[in-house]
Amino acid sequence: MLSSAPWPALRAIYHVNAPDAAELDARVESLLLEQTVELPRKALRDPFVLEQILGRLAGTEEIAPGLHRVTIDFPIIATADDPAQFLNVLFGNSSLQTHVELADFELPADWPGRTRALPGPQFGAAGLRRSTGVHSRAITSTALKPIGLSTARLAELCGLFAQGGIDLIKDDHGLANHTFHPFADRVRACQKAVSESNRVSGRSAVYAPNLTGTPTTVLAQLRLAQDEGVGAVMIAPMLLGLPLMAEVVAQHARVPILGHPSFGGATRIAPAALYGKLFPLYGADATIFANFGGRFAYSKETCGRIARELTAPSLAGLAPTLPMPAGGIKYQQVADVLDFYGQDVILLIGGGLYEAGDDAALRVRVAEFVRHVAEFPSRA
Amino acid sequence: MLSSAPWPALRAIYHVNAPDAAELDARVESLLLEQTVELPRKALRDPFVLEQILGRLAGTEEIAPGLHRVTIDFPIIATADDPAQFLNVLFGNSSLQTHVELADFELPADWPGRTRALPGPQFGAAGLRRSTGVHSRAITSTALKPIGLSTARLAELCGLFAQGGIDLIKDDHGLANHTFHPFADRVRACQKAVSESNRVSGRSAVYAPNLTGTPTTVLAQLRLAQDEGVGAVMIAPMLLGLPLMAEVVAQHARVPILGHPSFGGATRIAPAALYGKLFPLYGADATIFANFGGRFAYSKETCGRIARELTAPSLAGLAPTLPMPAGGIKYQQVADVLDFYGQDVILLIGGGLYEAGDDAALRVRVAEFVRHVAEFPSRA
Numbered sequence: 001m002l003s004s005a006p007w008p009a010l011r012a013i014y015h016v017n018a019p020d021a022a023e024l025d026a027r028v029e030s031l032l033l034e035q036t037v038e039l040p041r042k043a044l045r046d047p048f049v050l051e052q053i054l055g056r057l058a059g060t061e062e063i064a065p066g067l068h069r070v071t072i073d074f075p076i077i078a079t080a081d082d083p084a085q086f087l088n089v090l091f092g093n094s095s096l097q098t099h100v101e102l103a104d105f106e107l108p109a110d111w112p113g114r115t116r117a118l119p120g121p122q123f124g125a126a127g128l129r130r131s132t133g134v135h136s137r138a139i140t141s142t143a144l145k146p147i148g149l150s151t152a153r154l155a156e157l158c159g160l161f162a163q164g165g166i167d168l169i170k171d172d173h174g175l176a177n178h179t180f181h182p183f184a185d186r187v188r189a190c191q192k193a194v195s196e197s198n199r200v201s202g203r204s205a206v207y208a209p210n211l212t213g214t215p216t217t218v219l220a221q222l223r224l225a226q227d228e229g230v231g232a233v234m235i236a237p238m239l240l241g242l243p244l245m246a247e248v249v250a251q252h253a254r255v256p257i258l259g260h261p262s263f264g265g266a267t268r269i270a271p272a273a274l275y276g277k278l279f280p281l282y283g284a285d286a287t288i289f290a291n292f293g294g295r296f297a298y299s300k301e302t303c304g305r306i307a308r309e310l311t312a313p314s315l316a317g318l319a320p321t322l323p324m325p326a327g328g329i330k331y332q333q334v335a336d337v338l339d340f341y342g343q344d345v346i347l348l349i350g351g352g353l354y355e356a357g358d359d360a361a362l363r364v365r366v367a368e369f370v371r372h373v374a375e376f377p378s379r380a
Numbered sequence: 381m382l383s384s385a386p387w388p389a390l391r392a393i394y395h396v397n398a399p400d401a402a403e404l405d406a407r408v409e410s411l412l413l414e415q416t417v418e419l420p421r422k423a424l425r426d427p428f429v430l431e432q433i434l435g436r437l438a439g440t441e442e443i444a445p446g447l448h449r450v451t452i453d454f455p456i457i458a459t460a461d462d463p464a465q466f467l468n469v470l471f472g473n474s475s476l477q478t479h480v481e482l483a484d485f486e487l488p489a490d491w492p493g494r495t496r497a498l499p500g501p502q503f504g505a506a507g508l509r510r511s512t513g514v515h516s517r518a519i520t521s522t523a524l525k526p527i528g529l530s531t532a533r534l535a536e537l538c539g540l541f542a543q544g545g546i547d548l549i550k551d552d553h554g555l556a557n558h559t560f561h562p563f564a565d566r567v568r569a570c571q572k573a574v575s576e577s578n579r580v581s582g583r584s585a586v587y588a589p590n591l592t593g594t595p596t597t598v599l600a601q602l603r604l605a606q607d608e609g610v611g612a613v614m615i616a617p618m619l620l621g622l623p624l625m626a627e628v629v630a631q632h633a634r635v636p637i638l639g640h641p642s643f644g645g646a647t648r649i650a651p652a653a654l655y656g657k658l659f660p661l662y663g664a665d666a667t668i669f670a671n672f673g674g675r676f677a678y679s680k681e682t683c684g685r686i687a688r689e690l691t692a693p694s695l696a697g698l699a700p701t702l703p704m705p706a707g708g709i710k711y712q713q714v715a716d717v718l719d720f721y722g723q724d725v726i727l728l729i730g731g732g733l734y735e736a737g738d739d740a741a742l743r744v745r746v747a748e749f750v751r752h753v754a755e756f757p758s759r760a
Contacts, residue, residue: 037526038552043734046529048560053528077558078527084592084619085556092553092619092642093707096670098677146417147458148433149426172418173472176465178457180428212464214627215595239464239472241621247594262472290476297478327473354423 005056008108009073012090015270016068017099027099028057028070034093036078053078069103081113083246083282095268102269105277107315114317118281119249123256124319125311125344128285131231131256132167133204138343140165140373141324142366143350144190145172151181155189160359162197162205164366168346169194170234171210173260183209183221191228206231208258215244222252232256232285238264242282249283258324259284271302276309286310286322286346291337294328300340311344322346331365334372347373385436388488389453392470395650396448397479407479408437408450414473416458433458449483461493463626463662475648482649485657487695494697498661499629503636504699505691505724508665511611511636512547513584518723520545520753521704522746523730524570525552531561535569540739542577542585544746548726549574550614551590553640563589563601571608586611588638595624602632612636612665618644622662629663638704639664651682656689666690666702666726671717674708680720691724702726711745714752727753 014031018024029041032055037044044050058071079086091102107114114120121127129135142161144154154175161169169190177183187209194207211221211233218240225233232255237245239262249257259279269278271289279287287310292300307323326348329337337347349369356365394411398404409421412435417424424430438451459466471482487494494500509515522541524534534555541549549570557563567589574587591601591613598620605613612635617625619642629637639659649658651669659667667690672680687703706728709717717727729749736745 036554037528038523038554039526039731040735043731044526045738046526046533049526049528053526078554080556080558082556082593082597084594084616085554087619088554088556088592088616088642092616095643096641096677143418146419146424146426146429146433148417148429153426174416174418174458174465174468176460176462176468178460212468213462214464214623214630215621216627216631217462236464236468236472239467239621239623241595241619241624243594243619244621244624247596250594251596261476262468263475297476351419351423355420358425 004058005073005075007052008076008110010076010079010086010089010108011058011106012072012074012102013104014070014072014094015063015101015103016070017066018068019066024060024068028060030097031055031070031072031094031100032057035089036074038093076108076111079117081117083117083243086117087242091269100268102273104270104273109316119246119283120318121257121280121283121285121321122249122253123285125322126319127256128232128322128346131204131206134167136343137376138338138341138373139167139322139346140370141168141170141346141348142166142353143170143172143348144175145350145354147172147174147178148180151185151189154181154186155193158190158207159193159197160363161366162194162203163201164363165203165370166205166366168206168208168232170208170232170258172350173210173234173236173262175210176212177217184224187225187228187230191230195229208232208234210234210260212236212240218244218248219252222248226254230255232258234258234260235284236260236262237279237282237284238262242278245284246282256285257283259287261289271298272305272309276306277315280310280313280318280321281315284321286324288324288326288348290327291325291329294326304340307341307345320344324348326350328352331369331372334369335376338373338376384438385453385455387432388456388490390456390459390466390469390488391438391486392452392454392482393484394450394452394474395443395481395483396450397446398448399446404440404448408440410477411435411450411452411474411480412437415469416454418473456488456491459497461497463497463623466497467622471649480648482653484650484653489696499626499663500698501637501660501663501665501701502629502633503665505702506699507636508612508702508726511584511586514547516723517756518718518721518753519547519702519726520750521548521550521726521728522546522733523550523552523728524555525730525734527552527554527558528560531565531569534561534566535573538570538587539573539577540743541746542574542583543581544743545583545750546585546746548586548588548612550588550612550638552730553590553592553614553616553642555590556592557597564604567605567608567610571610575609588612588614590614590640592616592620598624598628599632602628606634610635612638614638614640615664616640616642617659617662617664618642622658625664626662636665637663639667641669651678652685652689656686657695660690660693660698660701661695664701666704668704668706668728670707671705671709684720687721687725700724704728706730708732711749711752714749715756718753718756
């Protein structure tokens, strides 16, 4: 069964639990069949299907007792150069099998249809640094929240953050088209607050609204936001669909995309594969993920892997993008976080700023956050 | 902290692992905050946010050692009557926490925006029975597969199945817009084969193509398929995005929608909540899920729960839809499966038919499958 594939292959690496060798064989055979032909082997009689469509086993390795690293090559033509079918081949039906985790994947060197299927980041780290004018230090970021404030209050906060020196001010991912802060009003008011602050300060703070809803709604929101002059937008592709993000990036966006992890946590895909590889492949220029030691469960090692994939992509032809660790970072921890990630990072602190107290206290804390980042030894 | 909410609530029931009472308290507090305000409680000062946006704990119950059923009410206005934001409130960031599973949810009786947010099934069981002309027995179904066959061969198989008496013939979910069977050619050829067979047989077999790709592609595919006269279409909403399915159903589809589970397996959402409630809420008229005893891991109890939710919705105002258990059902098991599900079911057998052998053997097996279903004691 073991063979090297004669065609350009999508190489998928699964972690498979199996109590014994017979069960491992059965689970490997199931993986080989499930992702493309979805038929028992004896039902396959067409030579083209057998030669050109069926996956091939490239290797298995026991990495812990009962846990196996299973590497399978799928013909890239099975993906039809389509962003939805790519996911389906990579981890469609197999995601329903609780003994399987998608650990990693590699793209073929020779895949002319790649950019049609998966646009990749259009701006990347370089574009985000150009937009914010921040070149030799980490980019500071915070979120406008919580949902339920008035539009005027959100815009006031946006201005406060921009005046305080935050580089990238994004909507909370829970800010939708609520009656108490409708999308259009909010975007106009917040972008105005940032623009006015920039005019006074000479800086280039960027406001990034959250796009959410059905595809038609999202495209209308993008148009409006771009017309208002926003410097970036945020999308949660696991809520909206990864293929929607790909279409937005390939056809409609003129600004960088921040990818948010909501609804994506536990798809049995290793975080480094999901956030480190899939998010940028589908077009994210910066990817938000749960930082170690915060409210979520990722380890330091996992966060390091995600960040490495984003800043130095192992996938050929992808521009470097920026990691955006978040979820419980305290402003006092800035130096530790920068020690770990280096300067190629967007530091997103939300609650850690807001819990300061009233606006006067918030201003002080923003200033401390900005100063901590500015004073961290530059890479230049 | 315990209170009954003064507003119409989205009630979410989570299963939370916690080693001790202190940790349970912390995890409950985190759930209360994470899904709407995403801020520490001490950072919340706006009265409207505190009264009208923050979730409220309705109860906790230890259901097994260290495992707790946690019921939380979120204000329905937090969803903004939007299909993406609804998911985000229900299980956005909390999906990233490995100690939490979304076990179930309930909608408020009083939610005027429900159909705007979530269309629900437009045809349901009644519509599928009307289309197929099958009223007093289970609906038979199979899939066109594998990917890689020629368009002509897929159409030939489609005709064979229709002539053999299969009611609902769907594309395999891996059939995308591949060069070897482009969507437009395939849909025309397969629909023609079914129509011709129906003209001869007097039956009403339905062909359901698989829609996949970015939103623009999916809408173009739907238009073409409807223009060709197909009787249903299939969508895998976890691949494409649940909000896309909602938009297709609310604005574009004139035929029933079959929901496919690909990429949806292990989102830490209980299968009965995901397939039994969310799929129909977002518009599926029939939902495919992994049958017990097949290639996937669901228990008989889980499958029963999914089927009950689909056929007798606990969500007010939703039309009954049809369960479509699949994944390794053998044609010999038809009576057992019907004993379990009753007649309100679409029996989907793919590999169990194809493994018969050549077309002559396949015809014999199709006839046996159809006969087994027809001879099962009718409910009438």
